[in-house]
Amino acid sequence: xxxxxxxxxxxxxxxxxxxxxxxxxxxxxxxxxxxxxxxxxxxxxxxxxxxxxxxxxxxxxxxxxxxxxxxxxxxxxxxxxxxxxxxxxxxxxxxxxxxxxxxxxxxxxxxxxxxxxxxxxxxxxxxxxxxxxxxxxxxxxxxxxxxxxxxxxxxxxxxxxxxxxxxxxxxxxxxxxxxxxxxxxxxxxxxxxxxxxxxxxxxxxxxxxxxxxxxxxxxxxxxxxxxxxx
Numbered sequence: 001x002x003x004x005x006x007x008x009x010x011x012x013x014x015x016x017x018x019x020x021x022x023x024x025x026x027x028x029x030x031x032x033x034x035x036x037x038x039x040x041x042x043x044x045x046x047x048x049x050x051x052x053x054x055x056x057x058x059x060x061x062x063x064x065x066x067x068x069x070x071x072x073x074x075x076x077x078x079x080x081x082x083x084x085x086x087x088x089x090x091x092x093x094x095x096x097x098x099x100x101x102x103x104x105x106x107x108x109x110x111x112x113x114x115x116x117x118x119x120x121x122x123x124x125x126x127x128x129x130x131x132x133x134x135x136x137x138x139x140x141x142x143x144x145x146x147x148x149x150x151x152x153x154x155x156x157x158x159x160x161x162x163x164x165x166x167x168x169x170x171x172x173x174x175x176x177x178x179x180x181x182x183x184x185x186x187x188x189x190x191x192x193x194x195x196x197x198x199x200x201x202x203x204x205x206x207x208x209x210x211x212x213x214x215x216x217x218x219x220x221x222x223x224x225x226x227x228x229x230x
Contacts, residue, residue, distance in 0.1 A: 022102075023170050024049065025158030026109030030102055039085065044094065045078040046101050049109065052077060060108050067104065068097040126202045135198050140208040142201060148180040150197065152208050174226035176212065182220050189218040 021031035027049030035041050046069065048060055056072055061079060065071055069079040079101070083094035126137040135142040141153045155173045178186065183197060192200035205211040215222060 023157055024102055024109070025106050025170070026113065028105050028109065030098055035082070041082045041084045042091075042094075043080065043082055044098060045076060045080045046098070046105060047078045048105050060105070063104055063108070064101055067100050068093075069101055125206055126208070128198055128202050132196060132198065135202055137207055142198065142208060142211075144198060145177075148183060150178040150183055150186075152176040152178075152212065154208065172226070172228045174224065176215075176225075177223040178215075178220070179223075182215075182222060185218070185220050186215065189220065190214065 019031075019033040021029050023029050024047075028047050029049075030044065030046050032042055032044040035043050046064065048056060050057070056078060061071055064079040069081055072078060072080075081094055081097060083091045085091055126135040126140070126142065128135055133144065139155055141151075143151050143153075145151060153173075153175050155171075157171050186192070187197065187200075190200065190204055192204075195203075201211060205214065214220075
């Protein structure tokens with residue numbers, strides 16, 4: 001993953017082309033931008049997600065500095081570092097420092113938050129909007145399209161993504177599309193009868209994972225798109 005970050009930083013052209021970021025669980029982030037033109041140094045900052053008007057916690061700063069980050073200054077509230085593309089070894093080392101820092105901040109956030117409360121599974125069930133057009137639940141949305149098809153959409157951020165994909169990846173999104181014929185096949189296979197399809201899905205499936213498993217088990221054709229990122 002350091003190679004992916006290294007490649008993103010070396011984007012040629014205007015400085016804004018080398019500007020980017022990725023989120024950390026708990027509300028923190030890492031972001032980077034060029035200081036000047038395309039051959040200038042890259043400036044990278046790491047944030048822990050607390051009140052920006054308050055200093056970074058001293059124990060977190062000390063741990064980041066030990067990894068190779070610079071301490072906050074009057075100009076930069078966050079820990080930071082600079083790397084120049086002409087120094088390839090230094091650039092690669094900076095990418096490793098960033099990934100190590102991201103892992104450290106997320107671990108610090110988890111310790112600060114304490115044990116996670118038990119999840120109420122009923123809160124993750126799909127719920128129908130008042131107008132009957134949308135099902136939502138646990139970062140997932142199901143909608144009826146204008147032609148009578150369906151879309152299933154999902155968006156995940158943070159540690160849940162990192163635990164599944166690894167490599168510092170913290171964002172995952174997808175869209176699954178069923179055409180009208182696929183919806184008809186779903187109706188038949190699931191025994192929905194004449195019920196509105198979203199009502200029937202809500203009553204039959206606890207979440208979209210169950211729905212998607214059912215689609216696969218019954219060879220119901222769909223179109224799928226997904227993306228993972230920082």
